[in-house]
Amino acid sequence: MAKEKISIVVPCYNEEEALPLFYKEICKVAKDMKTVDFEFLFINDGSKDRTLELLKEYAKKDKRVRFISFSRNFGKEAGMYAGLSNVVGDYAAIMDVDMQDPPEMIKVMYKLIQDEGYDCVALYTKSHDDYGFIRKFLTSCWYKLIGAISSIKQVPGARDFRLMKRRMVDSIVDMGEYNRYIKGIFGYVGFETKWIDYRSPDRVAGKSKYSLIKLFKYAMEGIVAFSTTPLVISAFIGIIFCLIAFIAIVAIIVKTLVYGDPVSGWPSLACIIIFMGGIQLFFFGIMGMYLSKTYLEVKKRPIYISKETEKDL
């Protein structure tokens, strides 16, 4: 009987320091798992350092190594999409190259899928001890918020690292949306997932590619991609303010008829106008966010552009 194959998708952006360490470790794991074949698909996401050179070196001497090199930096989401849409294995895993997703865990994950029949095994962490205070606080607020406004289940502290069966991989790739938010996509496609609580180690080399601003933008992407609640809330608040205005108008008319019309209250009127203007602009902004994402979706631009692959060697 032919051996099963596990494909490992590894997005890399300026990872010349971490890549050799990762490659060494994943090769060790592949050597230990004699009953399965492996394929390593690295995505070079427009790196400016020696990442691509290293990948070419590995691909020349190791048949299991494949790579897709993007024409520029498209982001990790595009990298994961490119990887999952090109792998051929019976199982696929997404892994960061910085060893925060320990290659050793592949053995545990594969065994769990084999023995207990899950479609997917994924890691999450209860405590983000590796994050600074601000990132930890904002992350916990974020999960509470998205839990409240989205019907798609997202496990707090979930990493993108997971081993999935082919069926699940195909469903993720079938979701061909341009604005990709994989944590939501995992939840959307469903399938039976086994969660392992695992505190990830620190990055082995190099620096994190995500600043707080980049993370904030990513969080906004997640809200717009998987919840329309902000639009509903803005419409609801609009109705409440209309009602308040209507009651106030009636009260003023009655007051004028009964007591005459003393001209007063200009400062408070100015405050109300500014307040209402602010609320309106805020909700226009929310609508604008959805509209801009729709605009990008309608244009149907490619999610990534490949410049070269191992086949060009």
Ligand code: UDP
């Ligand atoms: N990454 C990528 N493109 C980007 C940013 C990151 O392919 O634009 C890769 C990066 O090389 C790493 C993974 O995504 O393998 C996770 O990035 P990082 O470790 O910087 O994120 P963090 O763990 O700090 O959230």
Ligand code: MG
């Ligand atoms: Mg990392």
